[in-house]
Amino acid sequence: MKINVIFHSIYGHIYRMAEAVAEGAAEVKGSDVKLMQVEEMLSEEVLDKMGATETKRMFSHIPVATVDDLAKGDATIFGVPTRYGMMTAQMRAFLDATGSLWQKGALVGKVGSVFTSTATQHGGQEATILSFHTTLLHHGMIIAGVPYSVPGISVMDEVSGGGPYGASTIAAPDGSRYPSENELSVAKFQGRHVAEITKKMVE
Template sequence: MSVKIQIIFYSSYGHIYQMAEGMAAGAREVEGAEVRLLQVPELVPDEVLEKSGAKAARQAFAHIPVATVEQLPEADAIIFGTPTRFGNMCAQMRNFLDQTGSLWMNGSLVGKVGSVFSSTATQHGGQETTLTSFHTTLLHQGMIIVGLPYSETRQMTMSEISGGSPYGASTITSGDGSRMPSENELAMARFQGRHVAEIAKKQAQK
């Protein structure tokens, strides 16, 4: 039996994109999983992106198709990835989700699996509040929320700086964005992707 997994993300400098690729790699380990990476539309003007260095960084994942709201009901599970903006999801992701009112009205996402991952610039920069506040939107859509269970013991790592919580995988970028996801963080992303795909497959078999 096939199960369709969408990984929908926004990334400025590639941190969330790398985590999204980790999620995809994990999900593809599940037999029958059809995984698709999609990114939400950009809202920031080109000149601003260029000044911040984000325009050049975004070329690494410019080949990823842009998501549309109409595609969401095709999935059995959707994994969302967003950087943190002051303890919340980024505006690009919020704007995308705010266009799903018709899906809410029709119950189009009810019973589908939903999961979230994030990034922050500092250890306590809001990765957990971003994940848990994102869950509120998924609950309004009637989705089944899946996090990162403690059976993934890498989230208990104390020997190095690392993201990851029971709410979802995450990465810490450092204030200037120079730190890319560590192997520990990418491993948690792979675990979460696989975990979501396994649960979605079980749901589809009912």
């Protein structure tokens, strides 16, 4: 079974979460995990002004996803940072190019899942994931989240992302905070959970 992990990241927070998601998915026997990123729309000049040139180089080796990769996968786990409670324009542009897949029903019955990051604790993590689900539902995908059987989404002794909608991390307004061990554990579980669901469906 083919599991896609497709992400957009600028400062590396979502990339780190995507690695954990892919690691979890790869733990399920029979899974073929492909880690990809969506095409960056910002120029090198703009990225440099944003202070993102160095962080983007961390994952410049990751291949760019195409809409055909979605059709080839049995499941796709999407990772995207939040912009005002919604996905980034880069991810939106990628999804907006999937009209041909929608017309053919190419993604109907495939598993879809989402993880995200925000600068603050209440920066729109749930809104971003839930609004992302709308596109997946239009494609007829089966949505998987993170069940409350995962202790990491209910921690109270530390500041942490993660909830029933999907894994998440808090980057801090200046981007200085990277995913915690708890957040990475939830992300890893999400990848494994999606792969386990997918395996049952394709067997």
